[in-house]
Amino acid sequence: MTTKTTSKKCAHCLLDVKENSAIKIEQDGEILYFCCHGCMSVYGLIHESGLDSFYIRRSDWKEGGVDSARVSDELFEEDLTEAEGECSIDVVLSGVRCSSCIWLVENFFRKDENVSYVRVNYATHKARVRWKKGAMTLGSVLEKFRSLGYPPMPVNKGGRNSVLEEERKDYFYRFSIGSFFAMNVMLYTFAMYAGYFQGMDEGMKRFFKILSWVLATPVMFYSGYPFIINSFKSVRNRVLNMDVLVFLGSFSSYLYSISAVFSDREVYFDTTCMIITLILLGRFIETGAKLRHSGAVTRLLSYQPQTVRVIHDFDAAAYAEGRLEAVLVPVKSVKTDDFLEVLPGSSVPADGTVVYGESEIDESMLTGESSPVFKTEGADVFAGTANLNGSIVIKCVQAGSGTVLSRIVKAVEEAQAEKAPIQNLADSIVGWFVPTIITIAAATFGWWYFRTGSGLEGLMNAVSVLVIACPCALGLATPLAVMIATTKTASIGALVRSGEVMETLSRINCWCFDKTGTITKGEMKVADVHDFGSNRTLTLAASVERYSSHLISKAVTDYYEGEFLAADNFREIPGNGVEADINGKRIRAGKLKFIAEHADVTTEMRELHDYFSAKGHTVAAVSEDNEPLGFILLSDSVRDEAAHTLKGLISNGCKILILTGDSRKAADKLIDTLGVKGIECMAEVTPFEKAEMIRKLKSEGYRVAMVGDGINDAPALTEADAGIAMGKGTDIAIESADAVLMRSDLSVILKLNKTAKKTFAVIKENLFWAFSYNFIAVPLAVTGKIHPIFSAAFMAVSSLIVVFNSMRINSKG
Amino acid sequence: MEALYLLIPVSLILGAIALGLFLYAGRKGQFDDIEGPKYRMLDDDEDDK
Numbered sequence: 079m080t081t082k083t084t085s086k087k088c089a090h091c092l093l094d095v096k097e098n099s100a101i102k103i104e105q106d107g108e109i110l111y112f113c114c115h116g117c118m119s120v121y122g123l124i125h126e127s128g129l130d131s132f133y134i135r136r137s138d139w140k141e142g143g144v145d146s147a148r149v150s151d152e153l154f155e156e157d158l159t160e161a162e163g164e165c166s167i168d169v170v171l172s173g174v175r176c177s178s179c180i181w182l183v184e185n186f187f188r189k190d191e192n193v194s195y196v197r198v199n200y201a202t203h204k205a206r207v208r209w210k211k212g213a214m215t216l217g218s219v220l221e222k223f224r225s226l227g228y229p230p231m232p233v234n235k236g237g238r239n240s241v242l243e244e245e246r247k248d249y250f251y252r253f254s255i256g257s258f259f260a261m262n263v264m265l266y267t268f269a270m271y272a273g274y275f276q277g278m279d280e281g282m283k284r285f286f287k288i289l290s291w292v293l294a295t296p297v298m299f300y301s302g303y304p305f306i307i308n309s310f311k312s313v314r315n316r317v318l319n320m321d322v323l324v325f326l327g328s329f330s331s332y333l334y335s336i337s338a339v340f341s342d343r344e345v346y347f348d349t350t351c352m353i354i355t356l357i358l359l360g361r362f363i364e365t366g367a368k369l370r371h372s373g374a375v376t377r378l379l380s381y382q383p384q385t386v387r388v389i390h391d392f393d394a395a396a397y398a399e400g401r402l403e404a405v406l407v408p409v410k411s412v413k414t415d416d417f418l419e420v421l422p423g424s425s426v427p428a429d430g431t432v433v434y435g436e437s438e439i440d441e442s443m444l445t446g447e448s449s450p451v452f453k454t455e456g457a458d459v460f461a462g463t464a465n466l467n468g469s470i471v472i473k474c475v476q477a478g479s480g481t482v483l484s485r486i487v488k489a490v491e492e493a494q495a496e497k498a499p500i501q502n503l504a505d506s507i508v509g510w511f512v513p514t515i516i517t518i519a520a521a522t523f524g525w526w527y528f529r530t531g532s533g534l535e536g537l538m539n540a541v542s543v544l545v546i547a548c549p550c551a552l553g554l555a556t557p558l559a560v561m562i563a564t565t566k567t568a569s570i571g572a573l574v575r576s577g578e579v580m581e582t583l584s585r586i587n588c589w590c591f592d593k594t595g596t597i598t599k600g601e602m603k604v605a606d607v608h609d610f611g612s613n614r615t616l617t618l619a620a621s622v623e624r625y626s627s628h629l630i631s632k633a634v635t636d637y638y639e640g641e642f643l644a645a646d647n648f649r650e651i652p653g654n655g656v657e658a659d660i661n662g663k664r665i666r667a668g669k670l671k672f673i674a675e676h677a678d679v680t681t682e683m684r685e686l687h688d689y690f691s692a693k694g695h696t697v698a699a700v701s702e703d704n705e706p707l708g709f710i711l712l713s714d715s716v717r718d719e720a721a722h723t724l725k726g727l728i729s730n731g732c733k734i735l736i737l738t739g740d741s742r743k744a745a746d747k748l749i750d751t752l753g754v755k756g757i758e759c760m761a762e763v764t765p766f767e768k769a770e771m772i773r774k775l776k777s778e779g780y781r782v783a784m785v786g787d788g789i790n791d792a793p794a795l796t797e798a799d800a801g802i803a804m805g806k807g808t809d810i811a812i813e814s815a816d817a818v819l820m821r822s823d824l825s826v827i828l829k830l831n832k833t834a835k836k837t838f839a840v841i842k843e844n845l846f847w848a849f850s851y852n853f854i855a856v857p858l859a860v861t862g863k864i865h866p867i868f869s870a871a872f873m874a875v876s877s878l879i880v881v882f883n884s885m886r887i888n889s890k891g
Numbered sequence: 892m893e894a895l896y897l898l899i900p901v902s903l904i905l906g907a908i909a910l911g912l913f914l915y916a917g918r919k920g921q922f923d924d925i926e927g928p929k930y931r932m933l934d935d936d937e938d939d940k
Contacts (some may be wrong), residue, residue, distance in 0.1 A: 177930035200927030251914065258910045262903065282892065289899065 089133075090117035090227070096636070120227040129185055136178035151217050152385075152408075153232045158216055164194060166208040167216065169230035171223060174203045179228065186226060190214075204233065246365040248304075253358040256301030259293045260351035266290050267348040271867050287339045290347040298332050302354045304361075318512045319505045320357075320552065326512065327548025328353045334541045343538070344866050346545050352873065357553030364557035364577065367564050371573045385409060386427040389471060392417035394434050397471065412477040420465045420472060429481045430472035432457050436652055437468030438628075442594055444482065444765075444790055449602070449696055449714075450629060452653035462789060462808075467628060468652045486765055486789055490814050493769065493796040502578050503841060504556045511547075511849075515856075519543040522860045539862045546859040546869055549851045551877040555844035558884040563837035566888055571821045572802075572830045579816040581841070582800045583834035585781050589727050589827075590772060590794065592786035593738035593748060594714065596804060597824075600787070602629050603715040604637035605695060608686070608708050615708035619667045619700045621645050622658040630698055631656065633712055634667075655698070663703050667710075670699045677701035694747045716751050719825040724754045726828045733780065735760065737768045739790055769793035785827065787811050802827065833887070840887050844880045851876040 085094050089110040100111040101118050105125070112118040124132055159166050174180065180198045183205060187196040192213035198205040207219055223230045266286045273283060299306075305328070308321035328350045335345040387404035389397065396402050404419040409427050412418065420426055422437065436454040441463045450466055453459055459472055461481040478484065519540045526536035560577030567574050574580060594600050609615045620638035623631035625648045645658040645665070655668010666673055670687050673679060679699075683706060690697050695711040724734055736759040738745050745761035760771065768784075772794050775782045784791065784798035787807030795801030796814040803815035806822050819826050851872045858864040916922070 177927075180927065180930070198927075199924040200930065201924050251917070254913070254917075255910065258906065262906065279892065282895070285896065293903075 086111040088113035088117050090121045096639075116227065120225070123225055124182065124186075127186060127189060129182060132178050132182045135181065136176050151220055154216060154220060154230070157233055160211060163211050164208050165211050165214075165216070166195075166206065167219065168204060168206050168233045169220070169223065170233055171198065171203050171205050171228040171230055173228045174198075183223070183226060183228060187222065190222075205230070242365055242369045246362065246369055249358055249362040249365060252301045252304070253355060253362050256297045256351070256355040256358055259297045259301075260348075260355045263290050263293045263297070263347050263351045266293075267866070267870070270345075271870075274865070274867060284339075287335075287345050290345060291336060291339055294332065294335075294347040294350050297351045297354055298328060301358060302328055305354070305357075318509050320508050323508050323512055323548050324353060324357050324553070326515075326544055327546075330541050331545035334538070334545055337538075346542075346866055346869070348866065348870060349545060349873075352870075353548050353550050353553075356550040356877065360553035360555075360557040363561050367557075367561040368576055371564055371568065371575060386412055387419040387421070388412065389417045389419055392433070392471065392473075397434060410478070412474055414474055414477060416474045416477070418472050418474055420459075420470050422465055422467050422469060424465055426459050426461055426463050426465060426472070428461050428472070428474045428478075429476035429483075430459055430474045432459060432470050433473045435468055435470035437470045438466045438652060440464040440466055440629075442600065442788060444788070454653070467650070483789065486792055487810060489766060489769065489793040490796045490810065493793055502556060502581060503838075504552065504845060507845060507849075508552075515544065515547040518856065518860065519547075525860075526862070535862075539859070542862070542864055543856060543859045546855045546864060547852065549848045549876060550873050551848035551851065551880040552845070554877060554880050554884075555848045556841055558881060559837055559841045559844055559887060562884055562887045563833055567817075567830055567833050568820075570829045570833070571819060571823060571826045573818045573820060574830075575816050579800055580834045580837045582781070583783065583817070583831060584838035586783040586800060586831070587731065588733040588735065588775055588780035588782045590735045590737055590768075590775075590782060590784045590798065591724075592768075592784075592788065592791045592794075593736055593740055593745065595787040595807065596785055596791075597720050597736065597748065597752075598714045598716050599822075600714065602633040602696065602712045604633055604710060605713045605715070606711045608690070608711060610683075610706060610708045612702075612707050614702075615700050615710065617643065618660060618665050618702065618707065619698070619710060621660060622648065622656055622665050622667055625658065626650050626656050628656075630696065630712060634698065634710055665700070665702055667698055667700045670697065673699040673701045673706060677704045677706045679706055694744055716748065717822075717824055719823060721752050721754050723824040723828055724752065724757060726825075727831070728754065728756050730831070734758065735771075735775075737763055737771060737794065739763060739765075765790040765793050769797040772797045785824075802830075837887055840883055843883055847876050847879040847883065 086097050086100055087093070088095050088100070089112060091113060093113045095111055095113040097111070100113065101115065103110050103112070103118065110121070112121065124130065154167065154169065157167055157169070171179075171183065174183075177200060180200055183198050184196050187193045187207060190209075193207060193209045195206070195208040205223070209219065220230055266289050270278070270283065270286055272278075302325070305321045305324045308319070309325040312319050312322055331346040331349040331353075335347045335350070337343075338345045385406045386409050388407050389402050389404050392402065412428055416428075417433065418427060418430065420437075426439070432453050432455050434455065436452070438450040439453050439459055440450045441460065444460055444463060453470070458475075459470075460483065461476075462483040476482075479488070522543050523536040523540035526539050527533060530536070556577060560580060563580055564574050564577070574583075591597050607616050616634075616638055617640060620635050620640075621643040622645050624635045624642060625645070626632075628650070643660050645660045648656065648658040650656045651668070651672065653669075654672035655666060657664060657666040657668075659665070664676070666676060670679065670684070687697055687699070687709065690709065690711055695713050698710040698712065700707045700710065728734060734754075734757045736745065736748070736757060738748075738759070738761055740761060742761040745759045749757055749759055763771065768791065772782050772784060776797075776799070782798045783800040783802060784794045785802045785804075786792075786795055787804035789808050789810050791803075791807075792810045792814045795803060795811060800817065801815040802817045802819060803811040804822050805812075805818055805820045807818075812818055817830065855864060855869050855872050858868065
């Protein structure tokens with residue numbers, strides 16, 4: 079197959095689609111192509127509402143499909159407010175890509191006369207809608223958003239972290255008030271510097287000193303309040319962190335300066351102010367970066383429906399006749415022995431046994447097995463797995479916290495609780511820096527007391543050591559570098575949750591990978607077509623299978639690049655295959671057993687089938703009436719960039735381990751296909767064993783990163799020093815990871831690793847430059863030769879160096 | 892130079908008023924969406940509903 083199909087762009091989302099698999103509609107004599115039914119219905123809706131100009135005005139539109147995340151309606155209820163006969167709700171919209179999206183949503187709602195107010199915030203994607211009470215239900219408002227292709231999320235879950243947001247606001251006010259006073263203090267301090275060189279009137283000098291005192295007080299006690307509180311906390315916990323150093327430096331200079339106002343010494347109120355405001359600025363930047371990226375991670379989560387369909391007094395015969403109606407109840411109220419109806423496309427709500435119906439279930443998130451499992455009456459199903467194509471009724475065996483899924487979630491939570499917080503480099507330096515400075519201050523006191531015999535002289539010099547000790551640039555050294563780094567990694571396609579992850583990532587020397595969905599694409603691809611001579615196997619199979627939404631059918635239709643033949647009387651037999659009439663002949667495609675019921679399958683064909691299966695392929699047989707036509711071989715294909723990425727990591731001197739729940743045979747085949755030397759592989763491991771393995775590697779001294787996508791990887795992702803989830807992964811995997819790959823592209827890991835290394839190097843340099851100020855200033859303070867003007871100059875220089883050095887992260891190379 | 896004893900407090904009061912206005916605007920949500928207005932301005936068919 080070398081013919082290339084023309085690729086078209088989806089008329090709504092601009093995604094590239096193959097002409098064959100695209101949905102075509104004709105409108106005003108023009109053929110429009112769509113990637114999916116979602117896009118088509120959104121396009122239809124926009125067209126009907128007369129808002130076509132949306133497609134003209136979107137100049138800054140970014141590509142991407144319609145988001146499918148669906149949050150159940152009851153999660154929004156707590157955000158609904160009612161006042162003066164009007165209802166109002168705030169939601170966060172996912173899928174907003176450009177300013178025309180805002181325009182579209184606002185104009186779409188404005189056309190509805192029941193809506194009295196609608197506003198979408200461009201920066202936060204938060205929408206507020208008010209409508210006449212009783213005119214619309216909350217559900218219908220949410221449905222309007224969904225129908226436009228912008229699934230709403232509750233404000234508290236929709237990617238906004240309210241705790242962080244509050245913290246950021248708090249830092250903002252403390253910083254802005256602090257900087258106002260600090261700038262005024264600097265103004266008078268500069269006047270006093272000028273006075274140092276040119277001479278100054280005594281009265282005026284005292285006036286300036288008192289002014290500085292007055293202005294520095296709110297900075298010390300209002301803006302500096304978080305540092306005061308935190309340093310008391312940290313002393314109580316016997317850990318010295320940066321807050322202690324900040325408090326020590328700012329408060330000692332504040333007290334020293336007050337005493338200086340009444341004696342003839344120089345005041346250091348500017349030091350108090352600069353330390354506090356600059357470090358607040360760093361904190362403000364840090365929370366901003368955290369908020370943005372952890373928010374984006376939360377937006378990836380889809381949140382499972384919270385209601386299940388329960389059938390009371392289940393009776394198979396009555397159900398088959400349609401006499402039994404399912405009732406919607408919250409998932410929490412499900413008990414053992416309840417009968418639950420699971421519709422196609424929804425996920426199984428509890429562990430149980432199938433009592434009616436048959437369907438194929440995708441269990442990949444639990445077992446890592448990529449092909450769906452056929453379940454019929456008597457088979458066990460597990461909560462969290464996806465029901466693909468048939469409607470089934472299950473009898474609940476384990477609900478709530480007893481399910482396999484809940485046990486995994488619990489393991490994740492336990493691991494999270496046990497995981498020691500990563501101490502960042504700045505804090506660990508401060509840990510020994512503070513005691514050192516206090517020792518130097520004590521020594522200074524002793525030396526001056528011994529030399530001059532004056533306790534006051536000794537005390538003043540000792541305090542000036544403490545005053546000089548805290549470098550302003552320290553507050554900026556890490557946050558600035560982390561902010562620039564996270565922005566950079568976001569642009570290459572990886573979201574990093576916090577700055578500490580950067581430090582950890584740079585030191586990883588063992589990478590563990592999950593197999594299905596991580597190293598492989600986790601989806602079926604046609605590997606080969608084995609034809610018995612007619613050369614029509616693929617054409618006929620694809621023409622029939624395009625009517626089915628089964629994974630295998632989709633793979634075959636995607637692979638086929640020619641014209642489809644007309645087919646009718648299509649029928650899908652779950653667990654077996656599909657059939658339809660083409661040119662008056664019955665075409666069947668599916669399992670060999672299913673084909674053999676209608677066609678004459680020879681022994682050689684069966685042997686060939688077993689041979690292909692043993693090689694790890696999934697085999698779809700195709701027949702025309704009673705004549706077998708051939709086999710289509712499918713397998714889960716390895717990501718194109720996987721081998722390159724693994725090679726890159728090995729050449730960095732890292733150990734590579736693949737952990738899979740699949741069979742040994744499948745694992746060996748994977749190693750073969752990858753063709754990279756030095757990869758270790760563990761097969762047939764349970765989710766808990768994966769985490770156990772990582773714990774073992776850690777105890778052997780490795781610093782371990784885990785890359786995975788499924789529920790079965792979640793405990794391992796949490797256990798690892800750095801957990802990286804694939805963006806298409808399951809909610810639990812994304813939630814337990816420290817970083818998320820937005821595109822399912824493994825090569826991002828190499829870039830991420832490189833950026834992390836560079837960032838860590840820059841942080842180290844920044845800390846060096848921040849402390850370099852101390853190398854000069856502290857000796858001056860010890861000898862009693864320090865003057866505020868020197869300390870201010872050194873501080874400014876080291877801060878500037880830190881800022882410019884951080885910029886280097888963004889440069890190429 | 893005696894004028895400074897008056898002028899500096901005056902300048903501080905004026906500055907404090909400006910700071911107060913800024914904080915007031917911030918709390919009222921004036922800076923919540925700093926990206927949107929520049930695009931909204933270009934939408935000619937917007938009615939004030």
